[in-house]
Amino acid sequence: MEAEIAIEYDNARIAEAIADAVSPDNSASPAGLSVKTRSENKKVVTKIRCHQGFPTFVATIDDLLFSIATAEKTLQETMKPQTEASV
Numbered sequence: 001m002e003a004e005i006a007i008e009y010d011n012a013r014i015a016e017a018i019a020d021a022v023s024p025d026n027s028a029s030p031a032g033l034s035v036k037t038r039s040e041n042k043k044v045v046t047k048i049r050c051h052q053g054f055p056t057f058v059a060t061i062d063d064l065l066f067s068i069a070t071a072e073k074t075l076q077e078t079m080k081p082q083t084e085a086s087v
Contacts, residue, residue: 001049001051001054001057002047002048002049002050003047003048003057003061004045004046004047004048005045005046005048005061005065006040006043006044006045006046007043007068008042008043009042009043009044010042011042012039012041014042014075015039015041015042015043015044016039017071017075018039018044018068018071018072019037019038019039019044020039021067021071021074021075022037022044022046022064022067022071023037023038030052032050032051032052033049033050033051033052033056033060034047034048034049034050035047035048035060037064044068046064048060048061048064
């Protein structure tokens with residue numbers, strides 16, 4: 001089974017940051033599973049190849065989307081303007 005998932009962002013820097021955040025997963029795949037993530041202009045593109053069955057395929061996609069959502073939330077938090085705490 002194969003899937004290619006592409007998610008578009010507002011600019012290339014955000015796409016690159018998200019791809020960098022989830023790309024360590026590229027090398028941690030067991031035999032029979034390949035996950036490769038890259039940034040392309042304003043998109044994060046992930047190609048998944050799975051020879052371990054449908055449950056593993058679906059779980060891999062779920063893990064990828066969860067990791068991307070976490071990276072997006074982290075990036076949003078770091079981009080918020082710093083406000084001074086009231087004393």
